[in-house]
Amino acid sequence: MIDNYWELLPADFAPDSRVWVYQSSRLFMMSEALHIEDLLNNFTANWQSHGAPVKGYANLLFGQFIVLMADERATGVSGCSTDSSVRLIKQIEQLFNVNMFDRTTLAFKLKDKVQMLPMAQLQYAIDNNFITPDTIYFNNLVQTKEELENKWLIPVKESWLVKRIKIAS
Template sequence: MYVAFDQLPPESRVWIYQASRQLTGPEIVAVLPSLARFAEEWTSHGRSLQASAQFLHQQFLVIGLDESVAGASGCSIDASVRFVAQLEQQLGIELLEKSNLAFLQAGQVQLLKRGELKEAVTAGTIGPETFYFDNTLQTKAELDTSWPRPAGETWLARYFGEAQKTRRLA
């Protein structure tokens, strides 16, 4: 059963899929019916799921599920991944690829390949105060309060300590 994303309770589970590029307004408008239809038809063991899906920052597909109504099963999660793969085809983007990291810089989402992170930190392009989109969040409450958040408060914090050691040795 479809529910407006902002009506999902804070403890709702979320899945975040990062697009390989920013989507245009017309692209997002064109897929809104597909997002609503997916949420409306998504089931787990024959039970309707209370769910929603939306694009945030024109870059991130977020699927939300109120698990207090019914939880996702392995088969229903597989169905959601198939839906995301269909969106990839429809939009000509990657959503399931996990090798890029996303940062908010000068009000824009900037993607950085994971292998380029150490160099960007050492160069000072990315710092502990740079806002990072941690797409491993589990709940809507975390999405609402901690996404994005300073990179130094995420799993990336270890990279800033390494960069300081490198600068001292130079």
Template sequence: MFVDYSTITEEAKVWVYPSSRKFYPNEIEGIENKVKAFLESWKSDDENFKASYKLLYNRFIVFFAEDKDATLTNSDIDASVSFILGLQQEYEVELLDKMNACFKQGEYVQYKDLKDFKKLLKNKAVTAKSIIFDNLITTKVDFDNNWEIPLEESWYNRYL
């Protein structure tokens, strides 16, 4: 069941899907409608299941799912990945590539593959104080507290 983000507990599972490009303003409503429809139907046979999402910076699709009273099975996860693959194809973006770094440069969010990101660090275009997005977080409490953090406080600090 799709619910408001504010009702999702801190223990909820989180999946962050960073887009390889910013979504265009004319795409946002369509993406949000598709995501809501998917979450409404995802595990619709389980009345204890709650899910929500956020679309942030016109670049990140974030799913939240409470599985304390409604266990997520492999087929449930497969359904979500299949949905994301469909969005990738429809909008011609990459959403499942985890070998990238998303970070802020001024007011803009950048998406770089790790090889290019390391070059930016070497050239000091990105520093230890740069804000990076940890897209590998797994719970809502981590999302709320550790998703947008200085690079030096993240697992990316190994590249400094």
């Protein structure tokens, strides 16, 4: 697993560039990942907001997370341009029979792999030490490039999840 994913992010995008993270319900196979990469590259090359090109970036990270980014210092992102990105993600869902919009499944880095866990099983996983306060959590709620770089992969104890669990002392 590549821990220095931030090196894949464009250096010329502003720290406040808008970010959307979509988590797949499963790891993509290599052939699927290559197809998705083509779809993402085509999308960002043609992404527009009210006729103006959007300075956009898209990538499939860890084989399971699609990250879209728009540097709004170049062109603001409108509702229509956001809708077009959602249509792309829905297209990917249909093409590969995955769910990209399930916010009730959490992702953690365990034994150098992405492991999925239904939110309803979080306390059980904590109670049985499958997940600890130091386990790395994929915080898909990040909204900017700076947050993606610094607050996407964080320990459970530094995430919003800490308010939903009881940790035995």
